[in-house]
Amino acid sequence: MQKEERQQFIIEELRAYNKVKSIELSEKLKVSEDTIRRDLKELAEKGQLKKVHGGAMSSSFSSFHNSLDNIYAHSSKVKIVRKALSLIEDNMVIIIDGGTTNLELAKILPLDLKATVFTNTLQVALVLCEHPEIDVCMLGGKLHKGSKLAIGLDVVNYLSEMHADICFMGTSGIHTTIGITENDREEAITKRAMIARSSRVVSLAISEKLGKIQPFKVDSIDKVHILVTEFAPNHHSLEAFRNAGIKIL
Amino acid sequence: MQKEERQQFIIEELRAYNKVKSIELSEKLKVSEDTIRRDLKELAEKGQLKKVHGGAMSSSFSSFHNSLDNIYAHSSKVKIVRKALSLIEDNMVIIIDGGTTNLELAKILPLDLKATVFTNTLQVALVLCEHPEIDVCMLGGKLHKGSKLAIGLDVVNYLSEMHADICFMGTSGIHTTIGITENDREEAITKRAMIARSSRVVSLAISEKLGKIQPFKVDSIDKVHILVTEFAPNHHSLEAFRNAGIKIL
DNA sequence: AAATTTCATGCAAAATGGCGCAAAATGTGT
DNA sequence: ACACATTTTGCGCCATTTTGCATGAAATTT
Structure with missing residues (x-):
């Protein structure tokens, strides 16, 4: 370069x-x-x-x-995505879900990363278009206005025909017993489909999402393999998640 | 060599x-x-x-x-989309293709327009997310980096299951005998599918695209119902298109 | 105030650019 | 077909640019 x-x-x-x-x-x-x-x-x-x-x-x-x-008021999100970066290797098939934290992840990806990325959010797709070595696949469907992401049947259908190495989940609520929850039903269904098609599921969550419960259940907690927050891995508020068998970054 | x-x-x-x-x-x-x-x-x-x-x-x-x-080009594009606006009514099902002219169209749409819009371009979708009354459907698929639009099999498949009242085509080249042409094969195929699923096809083309020929054929000229340029409808360089039976705006 | 991060400077290694020259290829006229 | 001019190309040599690292100063954070 x-x-x-x-x-x-x-x-x-x-x-x-x-x-x-x-x-x-x-x-x-x-x-x-x-x-x-x-x-x-x-x-x-x-x-x-x-x-x-x-x-x-x-x-x-x-x-x-x-x-x-x-x-850079959103520095905790930057902290999170820096850590998450270590999970990504060349030639992976990656799902990137919605949410501002995931958008930060997309922005910070190395320019020369070789990967195939599936995403249902417009902004993530736009950012990834600047990466010459990444194959970007937009998951199409009806758009949810506020979050600017595609949700619903079309996305779920598309996902059912594929498989990813790793999925970075945006997180509205994550609770040790209730599991992952969302505030929109179709969004929850979409996320569930993403989880089902990925070998590894990573939850990127700023601390305020920990222990939070939203109306619609996405999936149970044991579907999450790795949790990344802005805290150090041994932080006390992560104790319960570590005990649930989740790897903390 | x-x-x-x-x-x-x-x-x-x-x-x-x-x-x-x-x-x-x-x-x-x-x-x-x-x-x-x-x-x-x-x-x-x-x-x-x-x-x-x-x-x-x-x-x-x-x-x-x-x-x-x-x-410079921007002002002609604004002229074009202003005219194109007259073709749009409430409750239409609209396909908006890629290209900067179509992006201008999306930007100029009335905020209170009620419509269902299908688009394969990220920026158009983003702009339309600001319109509360428009149902936006992103046509998903592999993204073409430069133009930031989804092309290929996935888009064609999706299109095959739907029907639109009107389709606004981005235009790389339009020629009275050769027809509509594009510089990317998959893009051409995608456009052809859009044309096939629309009752009316509108070509938004700044004058420099008139008479231009690109490597890949999209479709024949008789598939275009309406041509919108920055020129007045009676402009001499539009003569040939009018004779080809295309309505000029 | 101490620790950490960021900045500026000098320096050496590596990469790149420019110039002249000779071999090779191409063009030209007889 | 042959001799000769012209163009193109590759190579050697050296100047220049770029880059990363080391060191210490300056700024910022804890």
Whole structure:
């Protein structure tokens, strides 16, 4: 990957998210942070972005905020997806479900990852289109407006004909005895189908979802193999899940 | 392998990937890197690409030149979709295909329009999610990265089970005798399926697509019922299409 | 205040670019 | 068919660019 291409990518990231972090860029682009820093310096001199501690932001956006962390308020989700990244290897078949945490996962995937990804959410699909080595398959069907994801019969039908190595589940509620729950019936059914077609099920859940119960049951707790939260694995509130036989990351 | 042939190949690679590396070209073309360098130098002097360290990039891709003629094209697209709007009524079943013009159409749809819309493009689906009265159905399948739309067997299968009142076709090339053509085979097949399942087919085409021919045939010209361009309906360059029995808007 | 993270600088290794030259290929006129 | 000019190509040599690492300073967090 040459310099110009990298810088082009940085500009695009900036257009999309108004902010970039040096570390994340270096992970995505597989170069050292020094190189990223040099890129940012050059682009800053050309006036194409504004450097800030830890990264850069779109120069037009900068007047409103002056710290990256204001923009990165969702840092617990970033923590989660960083950990989840370790579960992904080249040539996997991956299902990525809806939810903002899963969207963060898609954004942080290395640019050169080779994989086949099935997703029912529009934004995840859009982000993955930027990855040249990933085969993206959109699970089609009636769209749920709020969450911008496809749900219902069409998705379930499609899923029934396939199999994935790993499934990253968005989580509205996860409870040690009740299991996984959702607040929409069709969404619950869709998730259940995803679980059924995956060798491994990973639940990405910010801590506020732990112990929460939603109206519609997705599946029992033993279907979840791995739980990833922003807490350290030995955190006390994860005790019950560990006892339920779930691997904690 | 002749020089011209090589340089042609480089241009094509550039069109496909927007970037090329000298080493890879020298391997693919079985010549020394020096030769490639000389080719790139010549092409750069002719303005057909932009040389960068380690290879070259598509010159249009990098700078604002691109965005400038986007702005120019944008105004004609807005003209087109304004006219196309008159074709839409409440409670219709609508297919919206890919392309930037169709995206403009989606953006301009009245917020209170009641309709069922099928689309295979991610951005159109996202825009339509903001419309509370529109049932949006995403046509799923393997995604074509550049155009961010679902193409291929899955889409065709899904279409075969439905029927729409009207279909807004993105247009890469439309020619009075050759018909509608596309630059991707699967995209062509997908469009053909859309046409087959719609009572009325509308081609939204900025003038530069008129008379253009792409490698893959979608369907014959008599499948198009209505043609919408930025020109006034009596414009001379639309004469041939009117004679072909197409209604001009 | 201490610990961690990020930044700047210098440096060396690796990759890439540029130039001249000679061999090979191609074109041209007789 | 032959000699000669022109173009194209590959190689060697060296300059330049790029990159990663080490070190210490600066900024930020705990």
